[in-house]
Amino acid sequence: MEPSRLLIKGGKVVNEDCSVLSDVYIENGKIVEVGLNLHFPDASGLRVIDATDKLVIPGGVDAHTHLELAFMGTKTADDFHSGTKAALAGGTTMVLDFAIPQKGKSLLEAYDCWRETADPKVCCDYSLHIAVTWWSDKVKKEMETLAKEKGVNSFKMFMAYKDLYMLQDTELYAAFSQCKEVGAIAQVHAENGDLIAEGAKKMLSMGITGPEGHELCRPEEVEAEATQRAITIANAVNCPLYVVHVMSKSAAKVVSNARRDGRVVFGEPIAAGLGTDGTHYWHKEWAHAAGFVMGPPLRPDPSTPGYLMDLLANDDLSVTGTDNCTFSVCQKALGKDDFTKIPNGVNGVEDRMSVIWEKGVHSGKMDENRFVAVTSSNAAKIFNFYPQKGRIAKNSDADVVIWDPKLTRKISAKTHHQAVDYNIFEGMECHGVPVVTISRGKVVYEDGRLNVSPGHGRFVHRQPFPQFVYKRIEQREQVGKPTAVIRKPYAGKIISSHNIR
Numbered sequence: 001m002e003p004s005r006l007l008i009k010g011g012k013v014v015n016e017d018c019s020v021l022s023d024v025y026i027e028n029g030k031i032v033e034v035g036l037n038l039h040f041p042d043a044s045g046l047r048v049i050d051a052t053d054k055l056v057i058p059g060g061v062d063a064h065t066h067l068e069l070a071f072m073g074t075k076t077a078d079d080f081h082s083g084t085k086a087a088l089a090g091g092t093t094m095v096l097d098f099a100i101p102q103k104g105k106s107l108l109e110a111y112d113c114w115r116e117t118a119d120p121k122v123c124c125d126y127s128l129h130i131a132v133t134w135w136s137d138k139v140k141k142e143m144e145t146l147a148k149e150k151g152v153n154s155f156k157m158f159m160a161y162k163d164l165y166m167l168q169d170t171e172l173y174a175a176f177s178q179c180k181e182v183g184a185i186a187q188v189h190a191e192n193g194d195l196i197a198e199g200a201k202k203m204l205s206m207g208i209t210g211p212e213g214h215e216l217c218r219p220e221e222v223e224a225e226a227t228q229r230a231i232t233i234a235n236a237v238n239c240p241l242y243v244v245h246v247m248s249k250s251a252a253k254v255v256s257n258a259r260r261d262g263r264v265v266f267g268e269p270i271a272a273g274l275g276t277d278g279t280h281y282w283h284k285e286w287a288h289a290a291g292f293v294m295g296p297p298l299r300p301d302p303s304t305p306g307y308l309m310d311l312l313a314n315d316d317l318s319v320t321g322t323d324n325c326t327f328s329v330c331q332k333a334l335g336k337d338d339f340t341k342i343p344n345g346v347n348g349v350e351d352r353m354s355v356i357w358e359k360g361v362h363s364g365k366m367d368e369n370r371f372v373a374v375t376s377s378n379a380a381k382i383f384n385f386y387p388q389k390g391r392i393a394k395n396s397d398a399d400v401v402i403w404d405p406k407l408t409r410k411i412s413a414k415t416h417h418q419a420v421d422y423n424i425f426e427g428m429e430c431h432g433v434p435v436v437t438i439s440r441g442k443v444v445y446e447d448g449r450l451n452v453s454p455g456h457g458r459f460v461h462r463q464p465f466p467q468f469v470y471k472r473i474e475q476r477e478q479v480g481k482p483t484a485v486i487r488k489p490y491a492g493k494i495i496s497s498h499n500i501r
């Protein structure tokens with residue numbers, strides 16, 4: 001019998017606002033007590049874990065994954081089983097995945113389909129964002145049902161993938177308006193899909209068929225322009241906006257400036273963008289270069305990752321995800337003669353925490369508390385499951401990681417737990433290693449070994465109107481309504497328009 005009670009002793013409990021030496025007592029999947037020198041005379045079913053000289057942090061929340069996604073003619077290498085197992089091995093205890101209906105298809109059916117696929121397989125808790133890929137009254141109604149009854153409070157709209165997922169501005173306006181109405185966060189994939197389509201044709205016509213064409217056809221300003229447009233549309237309808245996968249300095253600056261202008265907008269850099277760059281697209285070996293293809297692309301400017309990390313440290317950017325959407329080399333090879341056919345996506349779900357510790361905390365850009373904020377608490381606040389997750393506190397879920405900031409590990413496809421056959425962080429040496437991962441009160445990863453079964457994780461229902469975001473929106477709605485100027489009616493002459501040709 002596995003112990004049902006856990007006592008983590010002697011560690012430093014790190015929350016987003018402070019760090020305190022404390023023990024943590026866990027029972028029935030919940031944190032029951034946090035305090036100094038906890039003692040339990042009745043030791044039956046109790047396991048004590050020594051965390052001396054280690055940090056005890058809230059399990060990571062990856063706000064952006066695509067597990068088991070059918071996309072660009074194939075299906076991701078990592079499914080909900082391998083993907084969530086890998087997450088746990090890396091110190092992530094919850095993922096937010098995307099249910100993406102095809103144009104014309106029901107959002108509710110997509111939700112059901114993703115639930116049926118994921119529920120029996122997930123090894124950690126998860127939730128779903130839903131994509132809005134077309135617009136109609138039915139979509140509008142389904143968004144309401146999802147928010148009111150299905151635990152969904154975030155919808156992703158694509159400004160790219162022309163003819164597949166892309167929405168026009170009027171559709172974005174309608175979708176953002178409905179997000180505001182039902183108390184959801186609007187998320188955008190911000191790239192100008194029309195310009196990408198034109199740019200891709202141009203590159204191919206110039207004989208550029210390799211992975212470098214993927215970046216060349218969609219330079220930074222294509223991302224920055226769409227980011228600005230999304231912010232403008234969201235502000236026009238007073239809807240909170242979350243920009244997924246902010247990949248360039250230009251787009252990050254747009255988000256940062258908008259926050260300084262008082263917009264309710266959040267930017268999400270991903271592990272790939274913080275840990276590596278787009279110079280790989282010019283690598284001589286095709287398979288190596290293709291492995292980094294994702295949209296928006298990694299940027300060839302090598303100062304990009306450091307810049308994104310600076311903005312993340314300063315709260316210009318808010319949350320980290322991975323956009324984990326893995327395709328093995330033979331799948332990438334669908335685009336061996338045409339970069340537009342390379343399935344878009346990279347790994348990250350397993351390595352995000354270590355990459356951010358190494359590039360963010362070990363480098364001195366952020367402290368351990370900001371690390372917790374950007375890897376866990378901020379996502380929980382924005383998507384409304386805080387402090388159920390994202391905090392080590394009484395009554396919070398026992399999703400806890402014992403983190404050794406001094407240990408190092410070398411990332412490699414040879415040792416990772418993901419199903420994909422390469423790793424974009426291959427060879428990267430990272431300080432910061434999860435030594436124990438606890439999910440729902442169970443030790444699921446320890447000493448490099450996983451001990452978890454498919455279906456251990458649960459779907460996390462999220463209520464609409466997260467107060468962290470919506471307090472400001474609601475107040476602006478009250479006080480910010482434009483009103484008409486009261487005037488006497490105009491009583492003068494009016495030109496006759498009949499005589500104008």
Ligand code: URP
Pocket residue numbers: 066189245293294295296323325344345346
């Ligand atoms: O390349 C990417 N990002 N693949 C996943 C789909 C998306 O746009 O997030």
Ligand code: ZN
Pocket residue numbers: 189244245295296
């Ligand atoms: Zn996207």
Ligand code: ZN
Pocket residue numbers: 279280283288
């Ligand atoms: Zn390379």
Ligand code: ZN
Pocket residue numbers: 064065066323325
């Ligand atoms: Zn994505």
